[in-house]
Amino acid sequence: MKSQLKIYNTLTKETSVFEPIHKGNVGMYVCGPTVYSNAHLGNARTYVSFDVIFRYLLHIGYKVRYVRNITDAGHLEGDQDEGDDKFAKKAKLEQVEPMEIVQRYTIDFHEVLKAFNNLPPSIEPTATGHIIEQIEMTKKILANGYAYEVNGTVYFDVEKFSKEFNYTALSNRNLDELLNNTRELDGQNEKKGRLDFALWIKAKPEHLMKWVSPWGEGFPGWHIECSAMSSKYLGNEFDIHGGGMDLVPTHHTNEIAQNLACHHTQPAKYWVHTNMLTINGQKMSKSLGNSFLPAELFEGNHSLLEKGYSPMTVRFFMLQAHYRSTLDFRNEALQAAEKGLNRLMNACKLVSHLKTSETSSFSVEDIKESVYAAMNEDFNTPIALAQIFEAVRYINLINDGKESISETDKTQLENLINTFVFEVLGLKNEQEAGADKIDGLMKMILGVRSDAKTKKDFATSDFIRDQLKELGIEIKDHKEGTNYSLT
């Protein structure tokens, strides 16, 4: 490989060569979901993006520890640091225990990611499992003088912090403007500064999820869990911290502040943020009510869709855009992705059956180089895919006898295609999954039809084809036999 991996870093606002802190190892932390409702497609996009990053880092030989948390406590409805957390609210609404909510949506989250063929992270810690660590960290921030306690609630002192550190380094905002922003109606508030946020929140008597702390019974603030858990599993300084772009101005900004206030270190060397999935040009989000659930998409059970699209179609669709660009979600675009993926999968099957020649009429090496170059340029999957489609074209041309390939090049091409499509991009061939019995049955039926055809008994052959179509099985005649696909 000639090129080096480069990553865009939100902290420095530039793309630079990736150099891990410990040679050969990568520590990566990605902010996981708050499990109080179903994961929607926008959420899925972020985790698919990081899945490809994870897979590529593994592929180029790094030992990666990928930590992704589950937020199952302490995430409040607003930033007023009062009222219910999201789990309590939902639990009350449905008259169940908060942990039942957590359990239900954690399972849903895992199922969604599995459908998209994401690899599981190395560690998936929960906020409720790390209360002690969060209390310890809060204590230390208090001891270091960057927090204060009011009536059992501990607040981070942004004003004090910002005298010594650049609070808005990540978001590049003007601190004075943030401080003077009048959009928020200032009610009676126990916070000293309007940007101050809670590290620990005093529980009201009716609260179900609460823990004993030096400041009385309460629960942790939203931001402290990521600081506590990333430090615990990756150390005070690690390589990559990721998440959706919408986490930059608040969550990640506060996370950095907590780490600096506690350990005097900037937690991550590279901050990586994925862009939003839009729908009709507008961000998909739970609060806007325009979100798609993956299940609705797979089944086509949504007013904006003409039909269902398989998980791999959606994954492929996502990979056709760069992770830092917004991606607009539309029926036509999904349809295009479905056909494109099909073409790719056909070529993947075809490549091992290609006839070889003495020499190759094109350079496999060049294609390989450009695929790696694309991935090394901040994980540019659309360009990598474009290069792979170049290979697809050659595969088809060789199959038609219009181009040629040598034995060694064929092995290399096969390797490249399989490695990238399946291992790095994480796509899989959905049609072949669990179909061995059907396959045997279909061979038999198609054999009968083939006999009928050679006897010019087209009535029978057409009857078989039509009946199969009604059952949702489409058959296609080729030069060497007949293929079928479940529709």
Added chain:
RNA sequence: GGUACCGUGGCCGAGCGGCUAGGCAAAGCUCUGCAAAAGCUUCUACAACAGUUCGAAUCUGUUCGGUACCUCCA
């Protein structure tokens, strides 16, 4: 209101000073009992205006659209 970002062919989407991706659609061709599919080929776009430059989709300025963040959000 403040702060960013974006506007690319019929659609989706790369590109970030010269070589002008890719997918889908469309057209033509090949294959073919019919049908469908598949394969190949073709199709030169960068919101508008002004500027910098030998050369701009790419840099600068202005205008017009759009979006995001400043509330929870991936």
